[in-house]
Amino acid sequence: MSPDNRPLQEFSEQKIGEYIKKHLGEWLVEIGPTKPSVVYEIELRERMVRLEEELRHQRELIREGFERMDQRFGTVDKRFESVDKRFETMDKRFQAMQEQMDKRFEAMQEQIDKRFEAMDKRFEAMQEQMDKRFEAMDKRFEAMDKRFEAMQEHMDKRFDAMLQQMDNRFEAMQIQMDKRFEAVDKRFEVVDKRFETMDKRFDAMTKRIDRFMIWTTGIAVSATIAVTSILRLLPAN
Numbered sequence: 001m002s003p004d005n006r007p008l009q010e011f012s013e014q015k016i017g018e019y020i021k022k023h024l025g026e027w028l029v030e031i032g033p034t035k036p037s038v039v040y041e042i043e044l045r046e047r048m049v050r051l052e053e054e055l056r057h058q059r060e061l062i063r064e065g066f067e068r069m070d071q072r073f074g075t076v077d078k079r080f081e082s083v084d085k086r087f088e089t090m091d092k093r094f095q096a097m098q099e100q101m102d103k104r105f106e107a108m109q110e111q112i113d114k115r116f117e118a119m120d121k122r123f124e125a126m127q128e129q130m131d132k133r134f135e136a137m138d139k140r141f142e143a144m145d146k147r148f149e150a151m152q153e154h155m156d157k158r159f160d161a162m163l164q165q166m167d168n169r170f171e172a173m174q175i176q177m178d179k180r181f182e183a184v185d186k187r188f189e190v191v192d193k194r195f196e197t198m199d200k201r202f203d204a205m206t207k208r209i210d211r212f213m214i215w216t217t218g219i220a221v222s223a224t225i226a227v228t229s230i231l232r233l234l235p236a237n
Contacts, residue, residue: 020051
C-alpha cells in the first residue's frame, strides 16, 4: 500500500467523504489545465478505485472489529452467565445453610426453654421448701425468745435477790468492821497511854542516871584531888 493511502485506514466512511470534499479542489488545482482530460479522468478513476478499495478494506476491518467485539461480549456474557449460575448455586447453598441453622437454633431454643422451665419449677419447689423451713425456724425462734424472756425474768429476780443479800451482807460486814476498827482505835489509845507512861519512866531513869553520873564524877574528882595532895605531902626519897 502506498504512503498516500495509509492515512485513509484511520478514518471511517463519513470522515473519508468529508476529507475528499475538502481536498478535491486542491487536487484539481494541482493537476491544472496543462494535463489532458483523458489522463485526468484516468487518474481520477484510479484514485476513486483506490478509495473504494480502501473503503471496502475499512469496512471489512470494522466488521472484523465488531465481530471480535461481539465474540468478546459473547464470551463475557457467557462468563457472567456462569458467574450468575455460581452465585445462584451459592445463594441456594446459603439458603439451605440458613434454613438448617434456623432449624438448629429453633431446636436449641426449644431445648433451652424446656430447661429453663424445669429450672423454674425446681426453683419454685426449692423456694416453697425454703419458705416452709423458714416458717418452722421462725416458730422455733419465737419459742426460744419466749424461753429466753422467762429465763431473763427468772435470772433478773435471782440477781435482784443476790444483790439484796450481798447488800445486807456488806452492811453487816461494814458494821462489824466499824466495831472492830473502834476496838482497834481503843487498843491504840491504850498503847499510846502505855508509851506515855514508858516515856515518863525513861525520863525519870535518865534523870537518875544523870544524877548518878554527876555524883560519881564528883567522887572521882575529889578522890583524884585527895590522892594528888597526899602524894605532894609525902617526902621524896
